[in-house]
Amino acid sequence: MALLELDDLRARYGETDVLHGITLSVEPGAIVAILGANGAGKTTTFRAITGAIPTSGAVRFDGRPIKGNSPEAAARLGIAHVPEGRGTLAALTVRENLALGAFTQKDSKRTRATYERVVSYFPRLAERCNQAAGTLSGGEQQMLAIGRALMMEPRLMLLDEPSLGLAPLIVREIFALLERINKSDGVTILVSEQNAKLALAAASHAYVLETGRIAVSGPSADLNRDDAVRKSYLGY
Ligand SMILES: Nc1ncnc2c1ncn2[C@@H]1O[C@H](COP(=O)(O)OP(=O)(O)OP(=O)(O)O)[C@@H](O)[C@H]1O
Ligand SMILES: [Mg+2]
Known part of the structure; x- marks a missing residue:
């Protein structure tokens, strides 16, 4: 059973629809990446998962909807959110x-x-x-x-663009640490990135977001091998 499942998740800010039905799943113990350009909806997806903004559709953790649907409820279930811009x-x-x-x-x-x-x-x-x-x-x-x-001691860590504004060397160090944490502590990781190459190297699966929709998804190795996907969505 998936640890995290999003089923037709939708979100809006005021009158503007931003997520148009995101369906994805994260298996226990996996590292999964959400890729996408500026404004694709990565941060909004994380806010929707933790209940920081109103949504429709389903967010299931361990097979059950998150009761209370708030960041506190998510934290108590073991979902840690490392927001964009860090929040320390x-x-x-x-x-x-x-x-x-x-x-x-x-x-x-x-x-x-x-x-x-x-x-x-x-x-x-x-x-x-x-x-x-x-x-x-x-x-x-x-x-x-x-x-x-x-x-x-989270079961699931949500990481929003950890590479943002950092030099390549330190970014590699951070991704190496994430892989270590995933392996030795068994923390499942859902990470958003614009740096597709780096994220695909760490993740087993990836979802490419484009203006609030999943444009392509699959095992990282398949996305990496697909020239059309690379050129259209991954930018390398
Ligand atoms: N508080 C808000 N009010 C209105 N619109 C918003 C708000 N926050 C985000 N948006 C809009 O929602 C869309 C998705 O934004 P989001 O921050 O989720 O993108 P992102 O993929 O995280 O981008 P980035 O890589 O730049 O962080 C954008 O068009 C953005 O302008
Ligand atoms: Mg963002």
């Missing part, structure tokens, strides 16, 4: 930001163990645990946002 709190330290990620966790001993594991993934964060998040480099802030999401 600039005035708080690295350690404080990470602690906030554990808000659904009541067991403080377990939270400490999770903290140790998370900082072991990100040695750069460990060195900067008392530094204000706002003074971190862009790449470090993205790592902090991912680390904060991991603090809630």
Whole structure:
């Protein structure tokens, strides 16, 4: 059974329809990519999944609709959202930001163990645990946002354009970490990207979004091999 299923998901801002019926599924343990240009609807899809905006159609997690349909309800089920632009709190330290990620966790001993594991993934964060998040480099802030999401021990992580504004080297480092987190912690990942090449290398399946619709989808290897798909949708 799929961990996450979207069935004919639609969303609008005011009078403007933005998602015109998105159907996709994410198998447990998978890395799945949503590809698409600026304005294709990637961020809106994530907002619709977490219930941050009104939608129609179905979002099922573990076979059941998300009750309450709100970001808090989604978080309690184990869905961590790393939003576009990261959303870390600039005035708080690295350690404080990470602690906030554990808000659904009541067991403080377990939270400490999770903290140790998370900082072991990100040695750069460990060195900067008392530094204000706002003074971190862009790449470090993205790592902090991912680390904060991991603090809630999610089953599913939604990552909205993690490569945005970052240099190629740090982007590769972040994707390598995502693959490691996926394999060793078993976290299922749904990641949106404009950098199709990079995302297809990490993901087993991908969906190409075009103005709020899925234009093409399939196993990453098939999309990568298809010249027409590459030229029309992937831009390389
Ligand atoms: N709050 C809003 N009010 C009205 N329209 C919006 C709002 N947010 C997004 N849109 C519109 O919805 C469409 C999809 O936007 P969305 O942010 O989901 O795209 P995206 O694929 O994430 O793009 P990007 O790669 O630039 O982040 C765009 O046409 C955008 O202008
Ligand atoms: Mg976006």
